[in-house]
Amino acid sequence: MSKNAIIIGGGHNGLACAAYLAKSGHKVTVLEASEHLGGLGATREFAPGFRASVAHTLPQLDRKLVADLDLEKHGFALAVDDLPTIALGLNGEHITITASGLQGACDEDTAAYPEYQRLLRRFAGAIKPFNSKRPPRIESGSKGDLLTLGQFGWNLRTLGKSDMREMMRMIALPARDLVDEFFASPLLKGALSWDANVGSRLAPRSPNNAMLALLLRMSGDLSVGLPLPRGGVGGLTEALAAAARAMGVEFRTSARVEQVLIEEGRATGVRLADGELIAADVVVSNADPKTSFIDLLGARHLDVQFTHRINRLRTGGMVAKLHLALDALPEFTGLANPIGRLLLTRDMDAIENAFDAAKYGSFAPELPMEVIIPSLADDSLAPAGKHVLSAQVQYAPYDLKGGWDARRDEFLEAALNSLAAYAPNIRDCISSVELLTPADLEQQFNARGGHWHHAEYAIDNWWVQRPTYGASQYQSPVTGFYLCGAGSHPGGGIMGLAGANAARAVMEDN
Ligand SMILES: Cc1cc2nc3c(=O)[nH]c(=O)nc-3n(C[C@H](O)[C@H](O)[C@H](O)COP(=O)(O)OP(=O)(O)OC[C@H]3O[C@@H](n4cnc5c(N)ncnc54)[C@H](O)[C@@H]3O)c2cc1C
Incomplete structure (x- = not known):
């Protein structure tokens, strides 16, 4: 039966949820707090003529969402299908990582990489189907839930005895132990550990969760490599909004x-x-779980234990976003063409040291980061001949001692110094700067703690426990109130799956 549905928030998950609900005949209104749709996936002008989005690449998006909602017809396109990852060496000797292997690495590491990739792809493949399913209720006894649990076990079993054992062993390893087992080069190891830790309160030595985050990050299939959307991630969110509008969704910003x-x-x-x-x-x-349950619903409507679990979710972000408007292309030592995802992650100790400072509420003088210059492949983002640099900078603790207002310039200096170690003329190229700290991301994008995943993505908040038991099937303890954002299964990153799964849950329940 057709229902009147309100979606709180027009982030990409809210937009996906709205589109799927409207497609199945529901009347949907999206209410967005900001002036623009897209949430952390919106492309905005940060300096006259220069545009960027907080999220900048699409490793986790899969083709089904694009096909289901006909997003290409609504303007979605990739600027680059397979952006290479380049681990920058301070001495100008770099290692390039692409879907087909390594360039610039030693023979030993080049030979080890295919098996590392094969195993991780296989593990990610075993988990991936469950990203687009509603997590089962463990004790419900319903046929659907039992089937999902059975499929999960079966998918692990069909890995074969040897790979299944390896997965069970590796799933709990810190990123450092995992890459130490395969590789020798400190530069390569730093770069490979980045994808396991970025966006979480994790560093290479952190136990238990890194493999989960890495496998989540490997779950997309839009291309064999790293997709860079045209128009920033806003190219995707605008297409989602256009598709939803065409299906009758109403928007209020x-x-x-x-x-x-x-x-x-x-x-x-x-x-x-x-x-x-x-x-x-x-x-x-589509708001984060703390905002949804504590602020918007109110603890008085919830069981006290459930409220405690929501209040205890770890929501302090660790990633700042730096956008630079550039009058000229900076020169990266030893790199003729900076088209790629440039990882300034010298080695795992440098990453760990930066995390250590952030754990205690400060930041390190050397900040690891992921840099892209999307305007090299997409002329819609900067005036002709000029460029945009987009960087995810770790580790920037939400709860910085002394406060972000007082220490913003100091952090920006540390970030620019860290960048200048690889691109010495960077300061000469800059015409304008936007630094979004986790506190800014919270304030301007309404994401609690400025957290990448809205709430930490970890084994205690994973799958049937995301954001916590009692709300992990998108339905909340209050009838008719659902979650559809990154705080729900399968977590953060641009996928649209939490939105799509939540729409299916609404359809199943109503
Ligand atoms: C610095 C940073 C860099 C990132 N880079 C990448 C990347 O390169 N690739 C990637 O895949 N992922 C990246 N991510 C993660 C990704 O951006 C998020 O996980 C994803 O955008 C979450 O989408 P969402 O739709 O669930 O929530 P959001 O994008 O946070 O959208 C939620 C929406 O709800 C609205 N809202 C909240 N409260 C209310 C209210 N009370 N009333 C009305 N509206 C409300 C908000 O304004 C917002 O528009 C990054 C995250 C960060 C923080």
């Missing part, structure tokens, strides 16, 4: 939801910050 309305234990609509009341049969929140 600058419409902050302040309260989810509850009558007799079920969600009946929302109240906006300006006091307007909007009724609905179903309310779906």
Whole structure:
């Protein structure tokens, strides 16, 4: 039966959820607090003529979402299909990593890489189908839930005895132990450990969670390598919005939801910050779990233990985003053409040292980062002859001692110094700077703690426990109130799967 659904938040997951619900005949309104749609995946002008999005590449997106919602017809395209990853050496000797192997590495590492890739791809492949399914209820006894659990076991079993044992062993390894087993080069190891740790409160020596994050990051299939969207990630979110609009979804921006309305234990609509009341049969929140449950719903509607679990979610972000408007292309030592994902991750100790400082509320003088210059492949992002540099900078603790207002310039200096170690003329090229700290990301993008995954992505908040038990099937403890954002299964990163799965959950339950 057709329902009136409200989606709180127009991030890419909210947009995907809206589109799938509208496609199946529901009447959907998206209420977005910001002036623009897209959340952390929006492309915005940060200096006159220069545009960038907080998320910048699409390793996790798969073809199904693009095909289901006909996103190419609505403007989605890739600027580069397979962006190479280049581990920059301080001495100008670099290692290039592509889907087909390594260049510039020693013979031993070049020979070891295919087996490393084969194993990880196989493990990611075993888990991937469950990213697009509603997690099962462990004790429900329903046929669907039992089937999903059975399929999970079966997928692990069909890895074969040897790979299955390896997966069970490797899943709990710190990234450092994993790459130490395969490789010799400190530069290569630093670069490979980045994908296991970026976006989380993790560094190479952190136990237990890195493999999960790495496998999640390897779950996309839009290309064999690293896809760079045209128009920034906004190219995707604008296509999602256009597809949803074509299916009849209504959008309201600058419409902050302040309260989810509850009558007799079920969600009946929302109240906006300006006091307007909007009724609905179903309310779906793309906001992070703490905002959704504590601020918008209110602890009084929830069981005390459930509220404690939500309050305990780790939501302090560790990644800052740096956007530079460049009058000229910087020269990276020993790199003729900086087209690629440049990893300034000298070795695992340098990454670990930066994390150590952040763990105790500070930051290191040398900050590891991932840099792309998307304007090299996409002229829609900068004026002719000029460029945009987009960098994810770790580790920038949300709860910085002394506060971000007081220490923003100091952090920016550390980031620019870290960049200048590889591109000595970088400062001469810059015409404008945007630094988004986790505190800025929280304030400007309404993502609690500025966290990449809205809440830490870790074994205690994974799959049937994401964001916590009692809400891991998108349905919350309050009838008619659902979650659809990165805080839900399968987690953060641009995938649209939390949105798509939540839409399916709404359809199944109503
Ligand atoms: C610095 C950084 C870099 C990243 N880089 C990448 C990358 O390169 N590739 C990648 O795949 N992922 C990346 N990520 C992760 C990715 O951006 C996020 O996981 C993803 O955008 C989450 O999408 P979402 O739709 O669930 O939530 P969001 O994008 O956070 O959207 C939620 C929306 O809800 C709105 N909202 C919140 N509260 C309310 C309210 N009360 N009323 C109305 N609206 C509300 C917000 O304004 C927002 O628009 C990065 C994250 C960060 C922080």
